[in-house]
Amino acid sequence: MVSKNNALSLRFLVAMVVLIPVLAIAVLLLWIGNSTARRLSDQLGDRMLQGATRSVGAQVKGYLADAMRTGDLFARRVEQGSLSVDQLDAWPMPILDVLTTNADIAAITLGKPNDDSAYVQRVAGQLEVCEAYGNETIDNQYVIDENGKQSDTPNRTYDYRPTSRPWYQIAIKDQSPRWTPVYTWFAQSNTDATMGTAYVVKTHDSARNFNGVLCIDVTLDGLSAFLKSIVPNQSSLLFLIDNEQKLVAASRGQMTRNGDRTTLGGSDDPVASAIGHALNVGGQADPTAKPDHRLNINGEFYRVRIENIAPYPGIEWQVIAALPERELFAEARDTQKRSILLALIVAAGGIVLAIFQARRISLPIVAIEKHADKIAEGDFDSEIKVQGARELISLSENLNKMSHDLKNRVELMQSLKLATQVQQSLLPRANPTLANLDIHGVSRYCDQTGGDYFDFIELGESPTGELLIAVGDVMGHGIGSAMLMSSARGALRAALMENINAAEVLSRVNRVLEQAGSGLFMTMTLMRLNIEAGTAVWASGGHDPAIVYDPRTDKFRDLDGAEPPLGIIPDMVFNLYSATDLHGPLILMIGTDGIWESRNEATEFYGKERMMEIVRKNAHKTAKQIGDVLEADLISFRGKAPILDDVTFVIVKML
Numbered sequence: 001m002v003s004k005n006n007a008l009s010l011r012f013l014v015a016m017v018v019l020i021p022v023l024a025i026a027v028l029l030l031w032i033g034n035s036t037a038r039r040l041s042d043q044l045g046d047r048m049l050q051g052a053t054r055s056v057g058a059q060v061k062g063y064l065a066d067a068m069r070t071g072d073l074f075a076r077r078v079e080q081g082s083l084s085v086d087q088l089d090a091w092p093m094p095i096l097d098v099l100t101t102n103a104d105i106a107a108i109t110l111g112k113p114n115d116d117s118a119y120v121q122r123v124a125g126q127l128e129v130c131e132a133y134g135n136e137t138i139d140n141q142y143v144i145d146e147n148g149k150q151s152d153t154p155n156r157t158y159d160y161r162p163t164s165r166p167w168y169q170i171a172i173k174d175q176s177p178r179w180t181p182v183y184t185w186f187a188q189s190n191t192d193a194t195m196g197t198a199y200v201v202k203t204h205d206s207a208r209n210f211n212g213v214l215c216i217d218v219t220l221d222g223l224s225a226f227l228k229s230i231v232p233n234q235s236s237l238l239f240l241i242d243n244e245q246k247l248v249a250a251s252r253g254q255m256t257r258n259g260d261r262t263t264l265g266g267s268d269d270p271v272a273s274a275i276g277h278a279l280n281v282g283g284q285a286d287p288t289a290k291p292d293h294r295l296n297i298n299g300e301f302y303r304v305r306i307e308n309i310a311p312y313p314g315i316e317w318q319v320i321a322a323l324p325e326r327e328l329f330a331e332a333r334d335t336q337k338r339s340i341l342l343a344l345i346v347a348a349g350g351i352v353l354a355i356f357q358a359r360r361i362s363l364p365i366v367a368i369e370k371h372a373d374k375i376a377e378g379d380f381d382s383e384i385k386v387q388g389a390r391e392l393i394s395l396s397e398n399l400n401k402m403s404h405d406l407k408n409r410v411e412l413m414q415s416l417k418l419a420t421q422v423q424q425s426l427l428p429r430a431n432p433t434l435a436n437l438d439i440h441g442v443s444r445y446c447d448q449t450g451g452d453y454f455d456f457i458e459l460g461e462s463p464t465g466e467l468l469i470a471v472g473d474v475m476g477h478g479i480g481s482a483m484l485m486s487s488a489r490g491a492l493r494a495a496l497m498e499n500i501n502a503a504e505v506l507s508r509v510n511r512v513l514e515q516a517g518s519g520l521f522m523t524m525t526l527m528r529l530n531i532e533a534g535t536a537v538w539a540s541g542g543h544d545p546a547i548v549y550d551p552r553t554d555k556f557r558d559l560d561g562a563e564p565p566l567g568i569i570p571d572m573v574f575n576l577y578s579a580t581d582l583h584g585p586l587i588l589m590i591g592t593d594g595i596w597e598s599r600n601e602a603t604e605f606y607g608k609e610r611m612m613e614i615v616r617k618n619a620h621k622t623a624k625q626i627g628d629v630l631e632a633d634l635i636s637f638r639g640k641a642p643i644l645d646d647v648t649f650v651i652v653k654m655l
Helices: 010-080 092-101 166-173 221-230 270-279 330-376 390-426 479-496 502-516 608-617 623-638
Strands: 105-111 117-123 126-132 139-144 156-158 183-189 192-204 210-219 237-241 247-250 292-297 300-309 317-324 437-444 452-459 466-474 522-530 535-541 546-550 555-559 577-579 586-591 647-654
Touching: 010 092, 010 105, 010 192, 010 210, 010 221, 010 237, 010 300, 010 317, 092 105, 092 117, 092 126, 166 192, 166 210, 192 247, 221 237, 221 247, 237 270, 270 292, 270 300, 270 317, 330 390, 390 479, 437 452, 437 623, 452 479, 452 647, 466 479, 466 586, 466 647, 479 502, 479 522, 502 522, 502 535, 522 586, 546 608, 586 608, 608 623, 623 647
Parallel strands: none
Antiparallel strands: 105 117, 105 210, 117 126, 126 139, 139 156, 183 192, 192 210, 237 247, 237 317, 292 300, 300 317, 437 647, 452 466, 466 522, 522 535, 535 577, 546 555, 546 586, 586 647
């Protein structure tokens, strides 16, 4: 037995009861604060990565635009005759004007089909000019200054044949100007090289006769400089890779190794290499990969985004941006420290205040608990009013609102359940039993209620009497469609009491639906079968025709004939259509588009052909068995794809 001296005091127990929830709330607030900070950091990182990749895409487009304008300008000069491909000595000066004002254009070359050429290029900080002729075996390059004065002696001599160059061969294969693949323009060492690409355009004379190819070489060092200028910090990385998965530009690291261009996975920068290998097979980028990634590289997480850019023909590159999470979460860590400090202060204050606030806090909580129990027991009309802390008042108000919303939801669910029962009761409970007929009808709704409808009305008292079949489909599905279907069913049944033909019945139903003003419409086929006579008479409001299959000839035919759907045109007059020679064995099927417009996970349609093949292969079975096979095949075809429309069909076997 515990003595009174050893028992804990009531004040301490009450204080602990109050303090524990306070501490729990402090921890919860700390978790929420940290989660919010992390989420905001994630959003900031995503925006930074997206902004970086989009800026690079815009820069690439603008960076290459000058070369395209230059190439198109020279091509126009040739076509207009102001610059002749036959006067190669006239080319260096206009080329020089461009190179001295645009540092990114490395060379402009004219190559003719006979291997004559003229070009000016920028190499190692100096301009070199050459006029080469195909009938000469030696071509001399001369250094030229900004005023157009060239050196007396050549600084380089070699055999230059433009028609054998890749850029020339690319140009003549394509009717339109385009960019060449990226290449190494100038290499100072095995690990330091300048990347380049070229804009190639055919030249023509005034009669549009081909007379040469212009090649505008552009160095890409400026893109690497741009990437370095926009990275938010030294730990972030930006890369450009081409459609060969090789580096075009980089914010850090070399782009060549042993004289060859390298992939991202082959970069000398360890983080870049790790990103390349983590994202790709063999270090090569996969252009079909998802754009955003979170990678763990040597224990540090990076956010990586890949975006395709293709501003011009031949330029099919990818921008890869990487941002370390520690840069994003630096502010979040500061927030976390402040949250921990605040939680400690709250806990300390809670210990002091718990003794004095125990009663004030415990009573409202008990009242809320009892109120929650009433709600759990189904007393949704119960309300609670709590005095005290603002949060508790707000909580009580939210509980009152929640109980009211729960009551409405329960009532809505009960109404939907009742609506489902009512609508199901409108459909035939059993298939008709008539001599020489085997009939099966079914309707499956994709929601609790639907807009599809079928019905059987036996005409005449003899076992071989006539049968009236109705099949309808309201636009859409759900409660609205179900209500319109119910209205149509009531109007149809009422009209049939006057012993009028199918066309007049549809006219009555059309007036009822049009006057409803719901904005919905309905398709319907109303068919009268006379088994002894082997005839069918029907009227149709926009519904797909009935399908008849003859096993003896293995042929299908449609019972065509229809007017517009019901509920669209006021006072619409419907016609009667008929078919003869419907003597068994035949299979007649009337369905709604929910069958052949069903889609699988690849968004492919089920189709009427597949439905008819089911009928053909199972023609020897009963109508119900055919229907069961069709439903099973629909389920198998859809797989995990959602059911988007109601499915209804009637199968009649004429024996």
